[in-house]
Amino acid sequence: MRRSAAVRAAIALLALAPLFALAVGVGLSLGAGTLSLSAALRGVEPDATVLFRLRIPRVVLAAIVGAGLSVAGVALQALLRNPLADPFVFGLSGGAAIGAALSVAVTGTALGVAGVSAAGWIGLLPTQFAAVLGSLAASVLVFTLGRARGRLHPERALLVGVVFNSFASALVIALEAVLAPEKTQAVLLWLAGTLGYEPQPVLVAAGAVVLVAAAILTALAGRLNLLALGDEGAAALGVDVERTRLLSFFAASAAVGAAVALTGLVGFVGLVVPHAVRLVAGPDHRVVLPASALGGAAFLVLADAIARMLFRGLGTEPPVGAVTALLGAPLFVLLLRRRT
């Protein structure tokens, strides 16, 4: 690694660009129905509507979520010095599940009506709104409980997050037993990671959140490298460890919150894309962060295209969260074996 970090980052992004372009091409041309791209571009209906109203927003959505989850995964793995950390490790998955389940429970009550109108005002469905509120509340809770003597203790926060996620799944199972099964099933399926069709302002807002979070984390990348030396080692090199933790924690949580609002809990992307990028590009976060953003976007766009393709065979669309794991696990093992 004799090249500078900026050059290596540029090389990684250039190498990933064709992959991303390929994923976008597949994402635009594959789907439940057949589509002629040239016809759509000439304005022939219904191809034009399918392309501009359905396929493009869907690809953009997948790219935003994939990028957001991947950069959050990189940041949390660095922050916790733990390779098993994923974007939901700080209790976010549990919080989202509780929020979504509660949104079903309160349907029809005054609280439910208020929730529906609040969600509608932002442009989200009540379940989405409840899930993102739940996940953000959980991250604040875990963050608060993970602090002691004015400092965030990563191990402590990790433990609280894991315990909270278990508590949340127990609570959701209890709620399922009480509520009408057909209502909860739809919600839980959405929660497993489902890409839908979001209104344009929602996409723009989520895209902006992910972009800002990725920029903040990339600016912190040099400091995330130094955290590998331990808190004291990083401090001796001029890093404000506490502030770096706070900033990257909140940037990652915002990116994950945006992803949860759009799609529920898409697993695997945020865990595996960072590792795959590290296997190829090395451990330097100044390279890993931007490369993971692009790689994660490409990966989820591709996984979503495959999920939609499966609709043709199955007559139903599996949650993209299932496809990411089905597709990602073998790919990752392949990469791991080739490299070591």
Next chain:
Amino acid sequence: MVGLVGPNAAGKSTLARIACGLLRPATGSVHLRGDDAFALPRRERARRVAFLSQDEPADLPFTAREVALMGRAPHLGLWALEAPGDRALAEAALVEADALDLADRPVSQLSGGERQRVFLARAFAQDAALLVLDEPTAALDLAHQVLLVTAVRRRAQKGRGALLVLHDLALAGAACDRLVLLRAGRLLAEGGPAEVLRPDVLGEAYGTQVDVVPDPATGHPLVAPRIPR
């Protein structure tokens, strides 16, 4: 080149950390080149004092060259991107610490002695006026101890101060210009090796009998424990 010596739990490592501005003293103040260490911005402080800890991580995925470049971190801007000058300084630091042959190997694959040279290169690359090393020779064999101490001495001769926490009194006496002897958090003796490494002073500090004889070749005091047999 100043050696910080004394029995276990004398407060040597604590004092070393205070000198780096990593720990705040209960009373008193720390000045780095005339400025209060705790009033300086962190990065400015890291440009004035470099620290090599006793427990640097062993499982780093970064290469030796990347670790040496980490020493440049307090000198970098917003996106933490190194300029060619930073890379040249890191390379020179690797040469100075006798670690250039390790440059492209991941630190996790190095032996303890090799790793210590790489971390020393990182501290050198930091280009600070003062270098603080907490028991840098603890895990090293004799040859590597000599190598490390020699590299630090070469630096000290170029006008860079060094403060070393050392357990080995013979090494401290041979390598350091001045010694500071601590016991139970208090200063017991301070001065040239011959003034500090005296049987009566060491006897009081460590609570055990020692003999001190001059090295026949160099005249440095040699400390020998007296073990009943």
